[in-house]
Amino acid sequence: MSRSAHPAGPRHADVLPEGHYSAPPTDLNALDPKVWAETVTRTESGAVSVGGLDVTRLAEEFGTPAYFVDETDFRARARAWRTAFGHDADVFYAGKAFLSRAVVRWLYEEGLNLDVCSGGELTTALSAGMPADRIAFHGNNKSEAEITRAVEAGVGRIVLDSFQEIVRVAHIAQGLGRRQRVQIRVTVGVEAHTHEFIATAHEDQKFGIALAGGRAAEAVRRALSLDGLELVGIHSHIGSQIFDMAGFEVAARRVVSLLAQVRDEHGVELPEIDLGGGLGIAYTSDDDPREPHEIAKALGEIVTRECEAARLRTPRISVEPGRAIVGPTAFTLYEVGTVKPLEGLRTYVSVDGGMSDNIRTALYDAEYSVALVSRTSDAEPMLVRVVGKHCESGDIVVKDAFLPADLATGDLIAVPATGAYCRSMASNYNHALRPPVVAVRDGEARVIVRRETEDDLLRLDVG
Numbered sequence: 001m002s003r004s005a006h007p008a009g010p011r012h013a014d015v016l017p018e019g020h021y022s023a024p025p026t027d028l029n030a031l032d033p034k035v036w037a038e039t040v041t042r043t044e045s046g047a048v049s050v051g052g053l054d055v056t057r058l059a060e061e062f063g064t065p066a067y068f069v070d071e072t073d074f075r076a077r078a079r080a081w082r083t084a085f086g087h088d089a090d091v092f093y094a095g096k097a098f099l100s101r102a103v104v105r106w107l108y109e110e111g112l113n114l115d116v117c118s119g120g121e122l123t124t125a126l127s128a129g130m131p132a133d134r135i136a137f138h139g140n141n142k143s144e145a146e147i148t149r150a151v152e153a154g155v156g157r158i159v160l161d162s163f164q165e166i167v168r169v170a171h172i173a174q175g176l177g178r179r180q181r182v183q184i185r186v187t188v189g190v191e192a193h194t195h196e197f198i199a200t201a202h203e204d205q206k207f208g209i210a211l212a213g214g215r216a217a218e219a220v221r222r223a224l225s226l227d228g229l230e231l232v233g234i235h236s237h238i239g240s241q242i243f244d245m246a247g248f249e250v251a252a253r254r255v256v257s258l259l260a261q262v263r264d265e266h267g268v269e270l271p272e273i274d275l276g277g278g279l280g281i282a283y284t285s286d287d288d289p290r291e292p293h294e295i296a297k298a299l300g301e302i303v304t305r306e307c308e309a310a311r312l313r314t315p316r317i318s319v320e321p322g323r324a325i326v327g328p329t330a331f332t333l334y335e336v337g338t339v340k341p342l343e344g345l346r347t348y349v350s351v352d353g354g355m356s357d358n359i360r361t362a363l364y365d366a367e368y369s370v371a372l373v374s375r376t377s378d379a380e381p382m383l384v385r386v387v388g389k390h391c392e393s394g395d396i397v398v399k400d401a402f403l404p405a406d407l408a409t410g411d412l413i414a415v416p417a418t419g420a421y422c423r424s425m426a427s428n429y430n431h432a433l434r435p436p437v438v439a440v441r442d443g444e445a446r447v448i449v450r451r452e453t454e455d456d457l458l459r460l461d462v463g
């Protein structure tokens with residue numbers, strides 16, 4: 001796949017390749033439950049509602065663009081993961097997908113743990129009351145200050161990403177009179193079937209220590225020899241938006257073979273294995289994600305089988321889903337501005353946000369769906385590209401979609417499945433003000449991350 005499907009230029013895809021987009025849906029007013037949050041539905045008035053609240057009312061109260069997260073759905077998905085993995089396994093929500101203090105509290109209440117990968121995420125987690133021992137700290141270049149804070153706070157585990165870090169964490173922990181629980185992140189040589197930018201377990205990338213060439217075994221030897229560290233397990237994360245369990249199977253097999261090697265060489269059976277996150281969600285009706293209980297069963301079986309073959313006690317498994325929990329629970333609400341038909345090509349629909357609130361289309365060539373949500377329409381489908389208001393022609397939110405031909409300025413449209421990696425990767429490009437995140441539940445809406453203001457921009461600009 002090309003790394004840059006939309007080279008910045010005056011026009012994109014001016015010749016529509018055959019089969020590039022699917023046929024128009026039979027009912028443009030239908031909302032596919034695969035891509036919309038659980039409580040999203042159409043009301044009698046024709047407008048869409050979430051958590052019992054009409055989007056037209058939400059737009060009036062909170063403005064657009066805005067992200068609306070269905071708290072009921074978030075909690076249900078978190079609980080489904082927790083229940084699927086049961087008491088013998090741990091679920092660490094990957095905070096990078098989207099983190100706020102409200103979310104941390106939901107996770108805490110639903111019995112999940114939390115994976116953080118920066119000092120900022122750690123601060124958010126701790127300030128919302130997540131117990132430190134339920135936090136895992138990740139990152140390929142943690143600073144001394146971050147490591148110190150994590151050790152002092154008493155995080156449940158630090159995931160070591162390099163030989164340098166093994167020594168650094170040991171030194172800091174020892175200096176603080178602590179013995180820090182750690183895992184070692186290994187790269188298992190699996191290239192998950194996904195976009196190149198987000199595949200992480202093949203060798204030529206920045207994360208982890210390779211199993212190949214005995215590097216990971218050497219890392220284990222060093223970690224075991226250092227007083228400041230308590231090595232509890234091995235970590236692997238093979239990529240993102242993965243549907244095929246085969247990659248996890250190979251990863252689990254290779255991690256277990258390292259555990260067997262460690263047992264043979266050091267007489268130690270490491271008690272934990274973390275298989276990371278990366279489970280795919282439905283962005284469009286063409287995607288078919290697996291349910292948490294299927295994933296839990298598949299992973300549990302793979303690890304148990306491999307451990308039996310290696311005559312190892314089955315370690316405690318953990319996973320780190322981010323997108324699979326938060327992704328489907330939110331949508332972005334936009335107001336339609338300019339509608340520009342390009343004869344023989346498509347209609348460009350400009351919205352009041354864009355690549356500053358969803359960079360994924362530009363960055364990964366990601367696919368999204370979109371619907372008219374402020375009313376229904378019986379008009380014919382028209383092929384559209386939903387674009388933002390930024391000064392850049394790659395500023396595309398939804399590449400190819402169908403909306404009713406009577407779409408007009410002032411209509412509200414929504415892009416589903418934007419809960420993960422949209423607000424968390426949002427930027428101030430063109431001095432855009434990052435949209436709020438509004439949690440909706442049982443007829444009530446509350447802002448959990450407020451909209452940025454021009455005062456916020458000026459406060460950072462110290463003149």
Ligand code: LLP
Pocket residue numbers: 094096097115138198237239240241276277278279320321322323324360364420421
């Ligand atoms: N664990 C580790 C160690 C990770 O690096 C990640 C994601 C996860 C868990 C969670 O992965 P998830 O289940 O959310 O796919 N910005 C990209 C995704 C980058 C993910 C980086 N690491 C995107 O928008 O697709």
